[in-house]
Amino acid sequence: xxxxxxxxxxxxxxxxxxxxxxxxxxxxxxxxxxxxxxxxxxxxxxxxxxxxxxxxxxxxxxxxxxxxxxxxxxxxxxxxxxxxxxxxxxxxxxxxxxxxxxxxxxxxxxxxxxxxxxxxxxxxxxxxxxxxxxxxxxxxxxxxxxxxxxxxxxxxxxxxxxxxxxxxxxxxxxxxxxxxxxxxxxxxxxxxxxxxxxxxxxxxxxxxxxxxxxxxxxxxxxxxxxxxxxxxxxxxxxxxxxxxxxxxxxxxxxxxxxxxxxxxxxxxxxxxxxxxxxxxxxxxxxx
Amino acid sequence: xxxxxxxxxxxxxxxxxxxxxxxxxxxxxxxxxxxxxxxxxxxxxxxxxxxxxxxxxxxxxxxxxxxxxxxxxxxxxxxxxxxxxxxxxxxxxxxxxxxxxxxxxxxxxxxxxxxxxxxxxxxxxxxxxxxxxxxxxxxxxxxxxxxxxxxxxxxxxxxxxxxxxxxxxxxxxxxxxxxxxxxxxxxxxxxxxxxxxxxxxxxxxxxxxxxxxxxxxxxxxxxxxxxxxxxxxxxxxxxxxxxxxxxxxxxxxxxxxxxxxxxxxxxxxxxxxxxxxxxxxxxxxxxxxxxxxxxxxxxxxxxxxxxxxxxxxxxxxxxxxxxxxxxxxxxxxxxxxxxxxxxxxxxxxxxxxxxxxxxxxxxxxxxxxxxxxxxxxxxxxxxxxxxxxxxxxxxxxxxxxxxxxxxxxxxxxxxxxxxxxxxxxxxxxxxxxxx
Numbered sequence: 098x099x100x101x102x103x104x105x106x107x108x109x110x111x112x113x114x115x116x117x118x119x120x121x122x123x124x125x126x127x128x129x130x131x132x133x134x135x136x137x138x139x140x141x142x143x144x145x146x147x148x149x150x151x152x153x154x155x156x157x158x159x160x161x162x163x164x165x166x167x168x169x170x171x172x173x174x175x176x177x178x179x180x181x182x183x184x185x186x187x188x189x190x191x192x193x194x195x196x197x198x199x200x201x202x203x204x205x206x207x208x209x210x211x212x213x214x215x216x217x218x219x220x221x222x223x224x225x226x227x228x229x230x231x232x233x234x235x236x237x238x239x240x241x242x243x244x245x246x247x248x249x250x251x252x253x254x255x256x257x258x259x260x261x262x263x264x265x266x267x268x269x270x271x272x273x274x275x276x277x278x279x280x281x282x283x284x285x286x287x288x289x290x291x292x293x294x295x296x297x298x299x300x301x302x303x304x305x306x307x308x309x310x311x312x313x314x315x316x317x318x319x320x321x322x323x324x325x326x327x328x329x330x331x332x333x334x335x336x337x338x339x340x341x342x343x344x345x346x347x348x349x350x351x352x353x354x355x356x357x358x359x360x361x362x363x364x365x366x367x368x369x370x371x372x373x374x375x376x377x378x379x380x381x382x383x384x
Numbered sequence: 385x386x387x388x389x390x391x392x393x394x395x396x397x398x399x400x401x402x403x404x405x406x407x408x409x410x411x412x413x414x415x416x417x418x419x420x421x422x423x424x425x426x427x428x429x430x431x432x433x434x435x436x437x438x439x440x441x442x443x444x445x446x447x448x449x450x451x452x453x454x455x456x457x458x459x460x461x462x463x464x465x466x467x468x469x470x471x472x473x474x475x476x477x478x479x480x481x482x483x484x485x486x487x488x489x490x491x492x493x494x495x496x497x498x499x500x501x502x503x504x505x506x507x508x509x510x511x512x513x514x515x516x517x518x519x520x521x522x523x524x525x526x527x528x529x530x531x532x533x534x535x536x537x538x539x540x541x542x543x544x545x546x547x548x549x550x551x552x553x554x555x556x557x558x559x560x561x562x563x564x565x566x567x568x569x570x571x572x573x574x575x576x577x578x579x580x581x582x583x584x585x586x587x588x589x590x591x592x593x594x595x596x597x598x599x600x601x602x603x604x605x606x607x608x609x610x611x612x613x614x615x616x617x618x619x620x621x622x623x624x625x626x627x628x629x630x631x632x633x634x635x636x637x638x639x640x641x642x643x644x645x646x647x648x649x650x651x652x653x654x655x656x657x658x659x660x661x662x663x664x665x666x667x668x669x670x671x672x673x674x675x676x677x678x679x680x681x682x683x684x685x686x687x688x689x690x691x692x693x694x695x696x697x698x699x700x701x702x703x704x705x706x707x708x709x710x711x712x713x714x715x716x717x718x719x720x721x722x723x724x725x726x727x728x729x730x731x732x733x734x735x736x737x738x739x740x741x742x743x744x745x746x747x748x749x750x751x752x753x754x755x756x757x758x759x760x761x762x763x764x765x766x767x768x769x770x771x772x773x774x775x776x777x778x779x780x781x782x783x784x785x786x787x788x789x790x791x792x793x794x795x796x797x798x799x800x801x802x803x804x805x806x807x808x809x810x811x812x813x814x815x816x817x818x819x
Contacts, residue, residue, distance in 0.1 A: 133485035219633035328786030
């Protein structure tokens with residue numbers, strides 16, 4: 098009983114602020130709910146319209162998918178590279194670790210405002226760097242061609258978070274495995290492929306799933322920096338959902354979008370988990 | 385344990401007492417809750433109005449909550465059944481849905497009974513408070529646009545500084561002449577700050593809603609012409625890339641770094657607050673104010689300007705709608721309008737106040753402000769119509785402009801797509817409203 102009493106704040110919070118809204122949103126997704134008027138039941142109409150008659154739904158879902166396929170390998174890959182670099186036993190590593198992790202601590206909105214100025218075509222750092230590298234100056238967020246790449250690039254700023262976790266995993270690889278590999282005559286790359294990667298695969302697996310969920314929920318930066326522009330080039334799925342819910346007075350429709358999003362991320366995650374049986378090695382566990 | 389419990393009990397008691405005390409001070413007076421969107425200094429000016437009303441009306445107490453710039457707060461309050469008695473509809477595209485779904489009181493009866501007359505008002509301002517012919521709010525000051533030009537820049541380019549362009553085509557030629565580029569081809573001064581495509585549409589004689597049927601008319605011939613003109617204007621000044629790059633480097637609007645004040649743009653269409661900003665931040669600037677140019681061949685569109693209003697509405701489930709209406713009607717008194725207009729540098733929406741000598745004469749700034757007031761009265765002053773799909777319409781129009789500028793669609797294609805999407809959404813929305 099005492100135990101329950103101690104956990105009750107969390108239970109109440111979960112029921113009221115998480116479970117109830119989730120169930121309510123599913124209920125609303127089956128209705129035409131204009132917010133200013135009670136919801137009217139329409140069955141699966143919202144889902145059918147979304148999947149067959151909404152020209153924007155597929156386009157924006159593809160934006161997120163492209164974001165995922167480009168951003169995730171870059172993000173996890175660069176996190177891994179940085180972690181390997183930081184895994185050296187040199188002086189000052191703690192300082193570098195802190196510096197590289199710092200961007201992950203910056204609040205998303207503040208970061209977005211900052212990057213708006215970095216990407217400013219006339220005065221921004223991004224174009225100054227392009228100048229130094231003798232590359233042509235770009236219009237970044239103001240040009241539909243470069244807006245999405247710019248945002249993918251900006252997202253890489255936060256690799257520090259994943260990097261720290263990967264670093265911890267790297268440092269957890271048993272040293273005797275490396276020694277055994279060395280004795281067998283394995284080179285650097287072979288050691289990496291056959292010792293390092295399998296041993297840190299659980300962490301990579303975790304980052305992959307979190308990354309999939311994250312890229313499909315991408316919202317704050319798009320909302321603060323471009324509001325979906327220019328020419329709808331950065332109208333990501335979650336932003337379109339927001340517009341439907343709070344500007345177009347189509348709350349039921351937006352809830353249906355949310356549940357489809359859930360279905361997408363769930364299936365992708367299940368896919369990764371199923372494939373994980375092949376390549377994720379748990380220490381002491383069965384292959 | 386005991387002392388803590390005593391402290392807890394005592395503080396709870398004090399809180400309860402203070403709450404009672406709150407009401408006691410207002411007992412006998414009807415509490416009218418108002419949620420207003422003004423912030424900072426403007427909020428203080430609005431509060432002064434509320435205080436003045438309270439002093440003159442012993443039976444009513446207007447309780448103003450300022451800084452409510454997010455309309456969704458009010459919408460949530462309405463949905464929850466605890467709306468304020470009156471609120472500023474800060475986001476104009478929300479007016480259509482709010483009115484269409486019956487969330488606002490219709491005020492035609494109250495208007496007639498209060499002795500207010502349509503002829504008291506600036507016509508376009510009152511029109512903005514109507515939805516499908518019914519009055520669902522009242523204006524409280526309005527914004528209007530005029531054409532401004534930098535006289536020194538004109539002289540530099542060899543143009544007559546007292547001769548602003550009368551037609552849009554003239555304006556485009558001047559924009560090309562006044563644009564100054566440096567050796568790299570980057571723009572140093574932009575001839576014309578890009579005007580709103582909505583304004584251009586009206587200056588070409590186009591429109592967004594059929595006045596008779598209420599149907600969406602996004603791809604009217606005049607609208608296509610206006611969008612084509614806009615693309616040409618950008619091209620003549622250096623193309624989208626250069627113009628956008630230059631535009632993104634503009635300093636903050638209100639302050640000495642406004643691009644017009646520092647000579648970064650030579651001409652612009654902007655609002656009635658500019659003369660007072662210039663007086664405050666850049667008093668040595670030589671500038672002129674003139675009516676907005678119209679499409680050559682369409683003299684009937686001379687005097688076109690787009691207006692917007694601060695609108696106050698009363699939710700249907702307000703607890704004290706009668707007293708709220710009294711406040712709204714009181715805000716239309718000429719002296720109240722003048723006081724607020726002076727504080728905010730906005731145009732009054734009551735005609736008697738427009739010609740108030742204190743507002744519109746005496747200094748160069750006031751004379752220029754007076755021009756804005758005159759332009760607001762022109763029959764061609766118009767605001768974007770209230771529709772149930774306002775947000776979608778504006779988002780689609782913005783995207784259409786972008787598509788045209790980046791060469792992805794022709795103006796006709798872009799507006800045809802807008803027409804298709806918006807009119808089908810409108811039909812769906814109407815069906816949903818009818819239930």
